Amino acid sequence: MMRIDSYEQLAGVTATSDWITIDQSMIDQFARVTGDEQWIHVDPARARAESPFGATIAHGFLTLSLLSRLAFNAIDVQLGQSAIINYGLNKVRFPAPALVGTKLRGVFALKERNVEQLVWSVTVEAEGVAKPICVAEWVWVIQSSRVNTL
Numbered sequence: 001m002m003r004i005d006s007y008e009q010l011a012g013v014t015a016t017s018d019w020i021t022i023d024q025s026m027i028d029q030f031a032r033v034t035g036d037e038q039w040i041h042v043d044p045a046r047a048r049a050e051s052p053f054g055a056t057i058a059h060g061f062l063t064l065s066l067l068s069r070l071a072f073n074a075i076d077v078q079l080g081q082s083a084i085i086n087y088g089l090n091k092v093r094f095p096a097p098a099l100v101g102t103k104l105r106g107v108f109a110l111k112e113r114n115v116e117q118l119v120w121s122v123t124v125e126a127e128g129v130a131k132p133i134c135v136a137e138w139v140w141v142i143q144s145s146r147v148n149t150l
Contacts, residue, residue: 001015001074001075001076002015002074002075002076003076004075004076004077004078004079005078005079006079010110010113010118011110012110013075013108013109014107014108014109014110015074015075015107015108016074016106016108017069017070017071017073017074017105017106017107017108018073018074018105019103019105020066020069020070020104020105021101021102021103021104022058022062022063022098022099022100022101022102022103022104023100023101024044024056024100026058026062027041027042027056027057027058027059027062028041030059030061030062030065031059034059034061036059036061040053040056041056041057041058042056043056044056044100053097053099054099055099055101056099056100057097057098058097058100058102060094060134062098063094063098063104063124063133064089064092064134064136066104066106066124067106067122067124067134067136067138068086070104070105070106070108070124071106071108071120071122071138074106074108075108077118077140077142079142080144081142081143081144082143082144083143084140084141084142084143085140085141085143086138086139086140087140087141088138088139089136089137089138090119090137090138090139091135091137092134092135092136092137093136094133095132095133095134095135096126096129096131096132096133097133098126098133102126102129102133103127104124104126104133105124105125105127106123106124106125107122107124107125108121108122109121109122109123111137115142116141116142117139117140117142118139118140118142119137119138119139119140120137120139120140121135121136121137122134122135122136122137122138123135124136
């Protein structure tokens with residue numbers, strides 16, 4: 001984990017998370033919570049027989065929802081803030097599917113910074129897969145101890 005204690009340390013920052021495994025239980029739980037229970041995600045037998053991937057795949061939004069977990073495993077930002085707020089995403093793409101059993105990690109490269117925002121270029125990689133699973137531009141708001149409107 002990379003600890004950032006000053007704005008000067010942010011220059012050129014790239015940090016990589018540990019690997020996490022996408023298992024069927026995680027996919028099934030996400031499907032139930034979101035109501036997206038398409039067979040390609042939740043029916044391993046049918047996916048083996050009918051899917052072009054030969055297995056179930058994680059929802060793109062499941063992959064996206066893991067960005068927080070991956071980021072906070074890779075980067076510890078301590079700039080005297082009271083909070084870091086997820087302000088949103090400028091761009092998101094899912095170039096390749098994440099098959100069940102895939103190991104994923106996040107690579108976070110700082111794209112822009114100022115005293116109120118950090119913009120990260122994020123790539124979610126899959127072990128042994130050439131194309132990324134997800135690429136995104138993610139905006140964080142640095143909430144100071146004073147009241148700050150977004």
